[in-house]
Amino acid sequence: MSATTEPAPTVARPPAGPAPGAGAPGPRPTTRRRPRAGKVALSVLGLALSLVWVFPVYWMVLSAVTPNARLRATPPSFLPMDFTLANFSGVIADSGFLGALRMSLMITGITIVLVLAFAFLAALAISRWRFRGRASFVLAVLFIQMLPAEGLFIAQYKMLSSFGETAPVLGLNSVLGISILYTAMLVPFTIWMLRGFVAGVPAELEEAGMVDGLSRTKAFLRITFPLLAPGLVASGVYAFLQAWNEFTTALVILPSESSQSLPVWLRSFLSASANRGIDWAEVMAASTLIAVPVIVFFLFVQGRMTSGLVAGAVKG
């Protein structure tokens, strides 16, 4: 859906923490013999590059807590000055913000529930059963997850606008309509992600429960399901990130101002601000409000996303 999406995790692993290898670098004999001066110089270079890379995020947050008048002054201040939260209250007071927040929460909530339910059942099917058509289904899922929204949005727009003629609840600007599109976009990748988790719980565990007298359903609910919880949480967070951030489809499918999701709202907030000489302090406060939940949730899942992709590549 967006540029940061869909690295394919192919192997279920325990989360690797915020960064793979950060905690336990292991023996690193390569660098042992390198002259100290070289290592120090490289470390300084690493810190300098970190500074460059973090600057946009720092600048966003710093501008968000600085009065707009101060932002317009030269020279710009690189440290917090005249700390204020007024920009945030300005954003929340904007007529569109709370509506867009409600819209985003509803779309994201419905999408997460549908994606998890549908993908979980499908993941169960492909990892616990060998059946005719399984390979073609997996192949189709892998190709579908690569399809770009940009190649589909016109057709989706026409489809929802014709749905809307008979059932407005599914039409353009409807929560349900766009949630179904998001579900379709996210289900393939989520099936792939959950497949690894389901395959990681051996069927023998369930069988053992059944030998001890549980019914098949109970064995599944009491034994397998709890073991899958981490996978479901990770997939749920992934779906949250995608649905919360999605811009392209939302721009096309939610044209009405009253039904904008947060990313689309941020764009019109900036455009509206541009008419009276952009209030960058408020715009940055709005960006920060949208970015913070994402950054927090992102830290949960990223370890799995990277390590999965690389594990597949190294093995293949």
Added chain:
Amino acid sequence: MASTTSTTSTSGIAIRRRRRPATPYLLLLPAVAVLLVGLGYPVYWQVVTSLQEYGMLQQFGAPPTFAGLDNYARILADDRLVPVVARSIAFCLVNAFLTVGIGLGLATLMRAVHGWVRIVMQVVLLLAWATPLVAAVTVFRWLFDYRTGVVNWLLVQLGFSQADGFAWLAQPATFFLVATFVVVWMSVPFVAMSIYAGLTQVSDEVLEAARLDGANGTQILVRILLPLVRPVLAIVLLLQIIWDLRVFAQIRLLQDGGAPVSETNLLGNFIYELGVGSQDFSGAAAVSIFVLLLTVALSAPYVRSLMKEDAA
């Protein structure tokens, strides 16, 4: 339960017995249904529409007429198409190679620095990676704002006085420079982390053996580590090429900053303009199909490597 071997409904795990072939299909049903509605039908509609005359009359309810490949011919003859395709491919390749190059550089740098510096670098990369697209583009518009943006101010301090009030987004060349900054800034973290993770998976025995044979740090990097992470590099580059072909949102959001739209459109934006802008649905459908086919063709090697995973 175990009294008869021919129990039907309560028999054990189906993976062993293959007793109930209907179950997996039932489990797949909701996923398949939502995919058919959300993606399948739109693709079908697109194929049909691209073969139809879908002009103003059809907007008002006249039945569409079959037009064969006319729409494709018309779009191919469109003066706007060739520059858009050329720009998209150039932008995509430049950004993908730049991203992978910088990512590789950062990954090898992370191997060489002190432990705490590596953690700082990883946290910083995560922050950039996690920033939502719309927020990231908005921040870059603020950084490159022509009046009060910090980039222009810094450039003036460094002695480039012509940077004062310079409108980056108003000309195609500098517009794409800023777009490249945004895209590379957002994409490098994934690449750097993946390559770094690949580098850490090289076994210590291999490195030990090389050192015993007298290899120095640079030789180990060039002769051993890089060849071993080549599969990772290939996959990451491929994904980056696919993702950089679809930069609609970044371009659209930067165009709001006063860019000449027709000179900065990439493929996705061209489709948007044709379809949503001028209501030329058949033309938009034809270009969309081109984009979809291109994506499927580019994805094939990646999907093949994932299928290997599935079989394993």
